[in-house]
Amino acid sequence: MPAHELSGFERFGPPLPPALALHGLLQLALLIAFGLHFLAIAPTLGLAIALGYALVIALQLAALSRLCEQGLAAHRFEAWRWVAGLLLLLASPGCCGGCWPG
Numbered sequence: 459m460p461a462h463e464l465s466g467f468e469r470f471g472p473p474l475p476p477a478l479a480l481h482g483l484l485q486l487a488l489l490i491a492f493g494l495h496f497l498a499i500a501p502t503l504g505l506a507i508a509l510g511y512a513l514v515i516a517l518q519l520a521a522l523s524r525l526c527e528q529g530l531a532a533h534r535f536e537a538w539r540w541v542a543g544l545l546l547l548l549a550s551p552g553c554c555g556g557c558w559p560g
Contacts, residue, residue, distance in 0.1 A: 471527075474526060474529070478530075482522060486522060488543075489515060489522065492515050493515055496508075514543075518539050518543060518546075521536065521542075525539070
């Protein structure tokens with residue numbers, strides 16, 4: 459197996475602007491929290507709701523990765539991701555088993 463020469467290594471793309479990198483990191487942390495919440499309540503959910511919840515999380519992760527790859531050119535996907543997150547939050551009171559106040 460040939461040895462790899464690291465002196466000729468070039469980055470695939472330019473680095474993310476610091477604000478976009480921080481935004482992506484914070485949004486990923488929220489998606490991890492949604493994923494952990496899903497794993498905690500999945501046994502109590504029906505199949506359709508569980509599949510919908512998992513689909514929204516997967517689509518949000520795909521849209522977030524597109525934002526980090528394309529930067530501000532992916533503004534439509536970022537807007538869609540925020541709408542999907544809002545829909546997930548609006549649907550979650552019925553899924554949480556009384557976690558929401560009121």
